[in-house]
Amino acid sequence: MNSAKTSIVTDPKPIIVALDFPSAAPAFALAERLDPARCRLKVGKELFTRLGPACVEHLQRSGFEVFLDLKFHDIPNTVAAACAAAADLGVWMLNVHVSGGRAMLEAARAALAGYAQPPLLIGVTVLTSLASSDLAEIGCPDEPEARVLALARLARDAGLDGVVCSPREAAKLRAELGREFTLITPGVRPLDSTADDQRRTLTPAEALAAGADYLVIGRPITRAPDPLLALAAIERSITHCLES
C-alpha cells in the first residue's frame, strides 16, 4: 500500500493509546506524561479487572476521553445492562462483539438511547490476532476480509456507530459502508516495531490512508524505551494523513 497517499481523517487526534498495564502505577504514570489534546486512552480487560471503574474516572479527571474496551459478548439483556453501566461512567466509546448477534446488538443500541451524549457504540469484528488458519480452526471457512465485511454490515444494520477491524480491511469497509461509519483499527505497527501477537497489521500511515478513523496502539508506545518519543514518531509519520 502507498503510505504517501493522503486520506481525509477528520478527527485531529486519531491515536488511542492502549493502557495495557497490570497496575495503576505504570498506567497512571504514562497517562500523566501524555496530553489529552493529542490522544485518547483505551482501558481494556487487564486494567479494568485490576482497578475497576475508578481507573476510568481517574483518567477522565485528567482530561482524557476513554475508550472502554471490554468487548461485551453475552445474552442481549446482560449486554444491554453492561452498556448502560459503561455509559453511566461517561466513557467516550465502548464495544461489543458483533458475533453476539443482531438481538444483542440492537439491545446494546437501545440501552444507550436515553443518554444525552451516548458513547460511540462499536462492534468488534474479527480479532486482529487471528489469521485465516485460526478462523478455519473455529469453524469459519471465510477469509478474514469476507468475515469482517459480513460482521460490519450486520453492525451497521443494527445501528452501531462503527466497528473494530484490522487496517487490512479498512479500505474495503470504507468503500462499502461509507464515510460516516467509524473504523477503529488495532493491529497497527510502525515499521520498526515487532508484530507481537498481531496477525493482520499495517503501519499507522497505511491504516489511515486505507480509511481508518482511529488507530489503537499499545505496545509500540507503552513498551518503547521512551513512550513519548515513540508517540511523537508515530504522529510525525501520519501528519500528511490529517485534514489541515
Ligand SMILES: O=c1ccn([C@@H]2O[C@H](COP(=O)(O)O)[C@@H](O)[C@H]2O)c(=O)[nH]1
Ligand atoms: O481485534 C482487536 C481488538 C482489540 N485489540 C486491542 O487493541 C490493543 C492493541 O495493543 P497492541 O499492544 O498495539 O497490540 C490491545 O489492547 C488489544 O486488546 C486488538 O489488538 N485487536
